[in-house]
Amino acid sequence: MSVLEKINSEELIALESQYGAHNYHPLPVVLSRGEGVYVWDVDGKKYYDFLSAYSAVNQGHCHPKIINALITQAQTLTLTSRAFFNDKLGKYEQFITDLFGFDKVLPMNTGAEAVETAIKICRKWAYESKGIDEHEAVIVVCENNFHGRTTTIISFSNDANARKNFGPFSDGFAAIPYDDVQSLQLLLENNKNIAGFLVEPIQGEAGVYVPSEGFIAKAKELCKKHNVLFIADEVQTGIARTGSLLAVCGDCTCESKCEQQNTYTRPDILILGKAVSGGVYPVSAVLADDSIMHVIKPGQHGSTFGGNPLAAAVATAALEVIADEHLAQNARRLGKLFRLKMNEYIQNSTIVSLVRGKGLLNAIVINDTEQSSTAWNICLKLAENGLLAKPTHGNIIRFAPPLIMTEEQLLDCVSIIISTLQEFEK
Known part of the structure; x- marks a missing residue:
């Protein structure tokens, strides 16, 4: 069979099943094109995308400004490694640190890489700045977290499916219930080796659990009191998804310099990914001030592709789109x-x-x-009716459309969702 030969959905699904590892369980829809809030399958059927690649495509599919940045840079220089300087990285680093109000950024590629990077920075800071004995640092996490599926990360996951037969696991983590300030306080008061608190401002993969009002701010206050780094994983919740530039911004409606707002809970370490790239190219970032980031020296952390000029150009354009099109405000209004x-x-x-x-x-x-x-089955029926979404944790359906969606489109999607649900009413 020629690779250029057109084949149908069933054959394409069979190819993935035969030649690809079975580490995902996709809906039986084979997509071939995307534009804005829409995607099309190989048979030409049009769908609303109500997942946005797990919030990586906040700016919509194939946004022209982001695609143009990709094409222009790809025709000039794509990769140098960090063995040399390039003419895009410094400008991007200045742009993103100014946008989020931090001194330094450490660029990586994927969300899981960024989380691993933050863990390493936190531990090294604990030994070199806080004075914790080497190998004794503990990072507090929350139950039902999702920070990725690397070996270190699943070591502090309580998802049995992600952990089974992947051990032995890494030590150095302690878990508390999500949205439980008292448990965090108890740990901090009774363990002098706590280095950081790693938390999702909203637990997305767990089923979009929004913590009680004040949880994030109170957790940060406790961390500051006990000289513990507050680490916000905004890989999924960041970049305007929750109605502000970051979820830790609370009810702030600004598009930059969030540290000036009363509702902003400023992390000591901020982890970003997914929509930093507009879904066009893998880009992630860890941001912190000099007092924390200074612990990283040459040869201690890196990536061949991390900080490459193509990623820098794409990420700059993707972040500009968020502000230019007021996507945080649109997400806030349409979410309500x-x-x-x-x-x-x-x-x-x-x-x-x-x-x-x-x-x-x-x-x-x-x-x-x-x-x-x-x-x-509801998601299968939604797909039949022209809307793509996916379950999480069995009985929860997550809805996360591109933030460029209009009110008319949203109401059309609501109509599809309701009419589909009505087919399942008892």
């Missing part, structure tokens, strides 16, 4: 509308028990067990 319409529906629903979220990161909880196939 989405939850309003869904809450109106579930008042008389037997199939949906709850809607929750912030901005355009939302989820509905299906009135069934995690082991049931109801949510999966």
